[in-house]
């Protein structure tokens with residue numbers, strides 16, 4: 001199959017660097033784009049423009065966990081596009097979104113029964129931070145504006161996500177746009193302790209105790225939300241954070257844990 005459209009030569013455009021890609025060494029990619037230009041995907045494999053097969057170990061950056069080109073998904077997408085291809089989420093609603101919201105609310109823990117859809121993780125994180133701030137403000141607790149993130153955490157490319165995240169290069173480059181009032185827990189990635197370990201770690205809960213220190217420093221009544229990745233290979237640490245947030249919530253109603 002040809003992947004050129006009319007006179008369009010994808011490799012020439014890739015070499016010119018017209019397309020800027022996130023978290024990518026763009027100059028290196030432009031210098032030799034063919035091995036990393038994918039043109040088809042089926043199941044767990046991509047096919048490159050040179051005809052090589054690549055095993056997709058990332059499930060398309062976690063967007064295709066059921067495999068590429070799954071016939072049921074292709075059919076469902078086709079049916080939906082032919083029935084109702086797009087409806088604005090401003091002021092209009094439609095059965096597909098309502099049904100998905102209802103299914104997610106049914107699966108979520110008790111008390112989590114409202115669903116807001118976003119187009120990406122970055123947008124979802126910024127929205128969650130806004131929900132936390134808006135929630136406290138509406139309850140006349142606008143003084144709760146502090147966010148607690150974690151060093152090395154990744155929460156996307158929006159200013160909110162970068163602020164609560166702990167990716168040094170982002171924080172350095174965009175320092176002028178960081179949200180105010182954000183503090184960070186230490187990260188639990190200590191290779192000599194976590195490398196080649198199995199099962200639940202016996203170590204690391206003390207990292208979560210950092211949260212108690214930050215609560216003591218800022219006072220729980222100023223903290224709007226705590227945000228950490230739930231899966232970082234340090235589940236014990238996550239449980240401990242949950243316990244601290246719950247304890248704080250008892251005394252200072254409403255501290256959220258995202």
Ligand SMILES: Cc1ncc(COP(=O)(O)O)c(C=O)c1O
Nearest residue numbers: 120121122123125154155156229
């Ligand atoms: C915990 C977490 N938050 C936010 C994001 C950003 O998601 P997206 O790339 O869809 O903007 C990611 C992406 O890997 C993530 O792992």
